[in-house]
Amino acid sequence: MAASSGSLLAWGANSFGQLALGHTRDCLIPEVVDHPPEGIVSLAGGAGHTTLLTESGKVFMCGSNFKGQLGLGHTQNMYRLVEVPDLPRIVKVTCGWDHTLAITDKGHLFSWGSNMFGQLAQNARRPARIPAFPSGQKVVDIAAGLRHSLAVTEDGRVWSWGSGVKGQLGRFDDQARAGGQAGAELRVVPEKSDQPQPVDFGEETVKIVQAAAGANHSVGLSDEGVVYVWGENKRGQLGEEPSSDSVAKADIIPLPKALDREFFGGRSVLRIHSGWTHMVAMLDDKTVVAWGRNDYGQLGCPTEPEGGDAEAEGEPGEDNGEQSPSKYSCTPIEVPTLQGCSQIACGAEHNLAITEDQVLLAWGWNEHGMCGDARVIDVHTPKKVDTRLGGKPVLIGSGAGHCLALCE
Known part of the structure; x- marks a missing residue:
């Protein structure tokens, strides 16, 4: 959605000037x-940068x-917005922790950081x-995680590169088994990849139309409304x-796994969003x-609490300020106040709609x-943000710990 003019609001973490306000103070x-x-x-946005x-x-x-x-x-x-020079016409841009990806109007992919x-x-x-x-x-689509990147090409294939130690690249590397039988191979997840390679969907014919990425996991949404997931499942x-x-490998799903319609009560997914360790989906009935x-x-x-532990993940930005035992749900929970919402954005561990x-x-x-909400206490159910300074919100975006809203 475009607005020819409007007020831009920013709030949240601002240590690096990512709110474009000219200073580095957090805004509550x-x-x-x-x-x-x-x-x-x-x-x-990424960890501390905004686009x-x-x-x-x-x-x-x-x-x-x-x-x-x-x-x-x-x-x-x-600390203020600056135009990135020497770029062709861009149609989509996204941020990882400290890198940036952009698609041009010709379907070419650019990266920096x-x-x-x-x-x-x-x-x-x-x-x-x-x-x-x-x-x-x-x-046609891109997504960036903590240290890995995803791209979807017009033929419906997903490509991945970057860090792969948690299975987030969605494929195996075949390596010779040391001391084993001649020709024997060991299938391991790649530690990292410095070039895009196709995600391995096996023999299944899948056309992916949208990608999303968490800290150490990856997501693809097919043209039939089926969600595929791979990578880390610790939460x-x-x-x-x-x-x-x-053991670190215990909660890794190295190849894409379909979350079929029964996972969503028989419904298809229209749009998928991912934070560092959680997901939000809009279903075909607007739930x-x-x-x-x-x-x-x-x-x-x-x-x-359904299990898990309170141990810190050790990844930047993921567990800052953790004060409670780990809680999670491995099955979808309906968020009633969001029925029919027009937009959703996920930060590292927070959301906007x-x-x-x-x-x-x-x-x-x-x-x-x-x-x-002028506080620093976690909010467990969706709560209204006062946008009267800008007007009615028409567009939202989020970094790991900061927020943006365009209003009219």
Whole structure:
């Protein structure tokens, strides 16, 4: 949805200037961003950086730039929005922890930022094209996790690259078995991949139309409304009961697994969204359901502990401020207040939604004020965010711990 003009609101974590407000103080309620670009059509964020896309195909960014994730050719943080130079016309952009991906109007894929785990498929502090896809195949969707990247090509294939130690790349590497029988091979998940490779759906004919990514898991939505998941399942986010085994590999699903319609009560999925360790789906009857981790209230309703542990994940941004035992649901839970909502956005452990009557709701992790209620107490059910400074919300976006809303 585009707005030729409107007020841009920002709130939440702001250590790196990712709110585009000219300072680095966290904001517990929405504040107005001065002079946003005209015609904003999408809002997105990473750990500490923000990206805005306009209807003319221009990209504006701000915030953390230590790894060149703003695409400006330097590593200086920016506290105000700056246009990324020398880009072709962009139609979609997304952020990982400290990297950025963008699709051009010709279906080409560009990347920039950190490539420590191969998530760029190149080294680039300025935007550069990834030429790895088959000739003639356009990229139609992208997603970025903590340290891995996903792309969907127009033929319905999913490509993955970056970190793969938790199975998030959706394929095996065949390695010679040391000391074993001649020719014997051991199937292991790749530690990382510095080039896009197809996700292994086996013999099944699947056409994926949308991708999403969590911290260490990946998701694909097919043209038939079936969700496929792979990667880490430690919080039940892949629809299986997590193991009590402390071994790291115990909760890895290395190849895509279908969450069939019975998982959703016989319904198809229209749209899938992912936080670091939880998922939110819009179903074909406009019901919204959520599953996965819930100790910050990210599922939109209180649940009793079903197992798991309180051990920190050790991943940046995932467990900041954890004060309660781990809670989760490995089956979808309906969020009644979101029936028929027009938009959903997931942060690391919080969420935003716009209702049918243009009310902005937020819930989940609130340590830096991302729920916009002037407090830092986690919010366990969707709660209205006051947008009167800007007007009616028409577009939302989220980073790991910060929020954006375009209003009219």
